[in-house]
Amino acid sequence: VPAARDRLRIAIQKSGRLSDPARALLASCGLSWRESRDRLFCYGETLPVDLLLVRDDDIPGLLADGVCDYGIVGRNVLDEQAALRAGEGRAQVSKEVRALGFGGCRLDIAVPEAWEWEGPQQLQGRRIATSYPGLLAKWLAEHEVEASVVMLSGSVEIAPRLGQADLICDLVSSGGTLLANQLKPVATIMRSEAVLAGPVQPFADIRGELAQMLLRRLDGVLRLKDSRLLLFQAQRDEVPGLLEMLPDAEQPTVLQVDGADTLALQALCHGAMTWQRLEDLKRAGARGLMVLPVERMLA
Template sequence: MKPRDRLRIAVQKSGRLSDASQDLLSRCGLRFRHSRDKLFCFGESLAIDLLLVRDDDIPGLIADGVCDLGIVGRNVLAEQECAAQLRGETPAFEELRSLGFGRCRLSIALPQELDYDGASSLDGLRIATTYPALTTQWLKSEGVDAKVVVLSGSVEIAPKLGTADAICDLVSTGATLQANQLREAIGILESEAVLAGSTTAPKGERGELMELLLRRIEGVIQVRESKLVLLHAPRASVDGIARLLPNGQRPTITSIEGSPDEVALQAVCHGTITWQHLEDMKRAGASAMLVLPVEKMLA
């Protein structure tokens, strides 16, 4: 294979993760020119290109060195990792960091009329899934003797069709299960979109680009949940107020010209700042409180 000097990222072409994946990369300052076939996007702001593919192909593209990184559900990555292990192989891809969107769980669900009283309730059942490796591994770890029926889609209707007794499928709200008279019995994997990469990181220019991108992703994710809090407080109340700031970094304290007993306090906080937080700080002596969104952050 011809050596590449540009970094290449695989993302889902169209599906649940597509918009959020492209939004994350655009927040990292990446701009792309779309090709006519819309499968390859040339990076205009940095030497980072995009490949738009089906999510199932992403781990393989990383393993084969066609792409350096990919944005994919942990469920897909874990299934292919587990399948490789079951074949006695070591997967050449790994999860680098979670990205905080596309949250769901892989769960076993049963028809409403079947009771679930622990994993042994599944003994002797046929379980339909598109995640055979993860399902098989979980059943084995629980000592359950059940048959795994591999389907390529529409798993939720298998019990109604009589091709299986139960299913193991992705659940987010549970609405699909409910619509098919199924009940979630137990979750076997918590999932969200993750950044995946090769177990051997690229070197040279591509390696540097990858580090730059990882730092920017880190910043974008931190910013998403961060707020800048500004307030005034009597000097004596600063410690008490600082303790009330949710997940706050140590605040910066500055004096206010002409008010020797009062200071201005500024802190970046992670998580939600509720009205309750503000009212508690007011009771502790704070005034002139402002909560502002943070646009960019670089430590």
């Protein structure tokens, strides 16, 4: 039984694609920190929530060992560790708690451009270079393909040119790196983004309450990401048509202005409020359209 603790500890990537967005997200939940001199630990000031700055690959292990309570990490890294654990017959101790909406990418099978892709069976007996042997093995098993997996921790995309492998299984976002190495993506093993990973078991001490508060704030922030408050006026008979154009609006408030015919509306909209949308609304009778950012929300 791990010792009771009265502070929450969150592991995030020290430097890399997820570092800045992870910190910004936690800061928007009202957290702030004092940084240690070695820049490995950030002491929570506004709340007893500390940060540990580490390599992303270490995050699942830190969670499993109970060194950290939560971690912000790519789903690809979390699920890879889970696949390896499952392969060794060990129980899962952490899980994805929230998807965070940044760091999006795919884990793809990519083959030399000259190949004509016919499906997974084509990989039978081939050598596949990857940093994700657990997820790849699972996918190969699902497709009943036997191939040899060449584990590389970096520069996977040049393995075919170096003759180390026939093809690769690697992370892709824009596809530019594949193209530069004369490879093309042919199948997607998983879709990934940054996630908040946390314990399978609930906390038995004060961390439980801290965690609940943090998750509540996080949900508020995630919900508001693209949300805007939309204000406008319209004639009463145009309102039903206008509301139909706002399927992403949450509980619109309708107020009567002068007389009975002009109504003022306000609605929290979750989709992007583009100029195009505003112009469409105007054509359908909306007047005095205004789009306001939403600072905070507590449901």
